[in-house]
Amino acid sequence: DEVGYIKINNFAITTHDEFKKGLRELKGQGMKKLILDLRGNSGGVMDAATMIADEFLPDGKLIVFTMGKSTPRQDIKATSQGDFEQGELVVLIDEWSASASEILAGAVQDNDRGTIIGRRSFGKGLVQEPVTFRDGSGMRLTIARYYTPTGRSIQKPYDEGVDKYYEDLGNRIMHGELEEADSIRHSDSLRYTTPGGKTVYGGGGIMPDIFVPIDTVGLTDYFLAIRNSGLLYRYALKYTEDNRETLRRFNDLASLDRWLSDQNLLTKFVAYAGKNGIPPRTDQIAISEKVISVQLKAYIARNMLDNKGFYPIWQQIDRTLLDALNYIGSI
Structure with a gap:
């Protein structure tokens, strides 16, 4: 690129x-x-x-x-x-x-x-x-x-x-x-x-x-609650520690991203959030599904691969960066 x-x-x-x-x-x-x-x-x-x-x-x-x-x-x-x-x-x-x-x-x-x-x-x-x-x-x-x-x-x-x-x-x-x-x-x-x-x-x-x-897409009350409570980051850290041996097998971001996408992170996180004081709200979770899933993957990838793992995943929900990529790719 x-x-x-x-x-x-x-x-x-x-x-x-x-x-x-x-x-x-x-x-x-x-x-x-x-x-x-x-x-x-x-x-x-x-x-x-x-x-x-x-x-x-x-x-x-x-x-x-x-x-x-x-x-x-x-x-x-x-x-x-x-x-x-x-x-x-x-x-x-x-x-x-x-x-x-x-x-x-x-x-x-x-x-x-x-x-x-x-x-x-x-x-x-x-x-x-x-x-x-x-x-x-x-x-x-x-x-x-x-x-x-x-x-x-x-x-x-x-x-x-x-x-x-x-x-x-x-x-x-x-x-x-x-x-x-x-x-x-x-x-x-x-x-x-x-x-x-x-x-x-x-x-x-x-x-x-x-x-x-x-960008306000996906910013429901449920998402704001889990973000402001720090649960997204805490769960990503817990998930990394619980699965570190498996995660170490992935030396490149593409394969790690694919593996994480198959791990049903959203469902597991919603259960974790419920146990930590934020009950599920199905209608709002459906709206915020992408932003929650991408942020979880990005935090886990950063735990394993530093910022080189974080930003390429995060950009999937970063409208400003996506617009910049489209613009610079056209000139």
């Missing part, structure tokens, strides 16, 4: 090295197109994000800049050391992608380097400086903001007060922004244009090029 997939859950000191290692392995397997998944990534070490952006951009391209009322502008630009400056690139974001994730996604979008797919990101882009007091306590002082290459502020505004700022995501959900592209509000005063002529919007966060609504 020419399409590679890398998921970054957060940005740590070692993330760039781990990314380069993963990228080399995928290129060695024939990868020519890459999907970079930043969904749920709330940030972390900013340098890790800018170094990964550098892997995609040619020498001299602006990655991000900072500027404040009393802080002069500082630019961070790409070098000539990028390992993936040519192949097709898709970046996945959602409402929980924040900070360093938004810096990376904004650099890709504003330089016309790739396509952003998903939902508008969180909108967290402040430069803060720690201040330590004599008694050992401290505070973080905001001195500047992060801006994408076209000049968009990543930070969502405080114009309507602190309370409204913290209620922003809840309001986005209430207004249907996570479900309908038409519910997203654009301000003409915050319209920007990339060097390639693409229109992008400011106002806080990164707006995707291709919107994918949050």
Whole structure:
């Protein structure tokens, strides 16, 4: 397959090295197109994000800049050391992608380097400086903001007060922004244009090029109860321990997936959930059957094969990833 997939859950000191290692392995397997998944990534070490952006951009391209009322502008630009400056690139974001994730996604979008797919990101882009007091306590002082290459502020505004700022995501959900592209509000005063002529919007966060609504298929009260209680993960762990000798026989994901599909996991799990305080609801189980079964298989596969076993199975119910695969396969 020419399409590679890398998921970054957060940005740590070692993330760039781990990314380069993963990228080399995928290129060695024939990868020519890459999907970079930043969904749920709330940030972390900013340098890790800018170094990964550098892997995609040619020498001299602006990655991000900072500027404040009393802080002069500082630019961070790409070098000539990028390992993936040519192949097709898709970046996945959602409402929980924040900070360093938004810096990376904004650099890709504003330089016309790739396509952003998903939902508008969180909108967290402040430069803060720690201040330590004599008694050992401290505070973080905001001195500047992060801006994408076209000049968009990543930070969502405080114009309507602190309370409204913290209620922003809840309001986005209430207004249907996570479900309908038409519910997203654009301000003409915050319209920007990339060097390639693409229109992008400011106002806080990164707006995707291709919107994918949050997937509510299979989200019954029964499914939410077993998910929120942690029973899905606990049963997958129990099943792995009870069947570890058998599971060890499978060295590849395809054969493990086929075997698990024949084990009637759903029926066994429903009985387990019933013994742990969540009685079966036949009508809702029928609606949630696929999402429950796939998640169980994915968790078990991760227990045996790490994330290389988890994500290929999980993508069967991941609408955003499936849309990204369809898109990148068409270009």
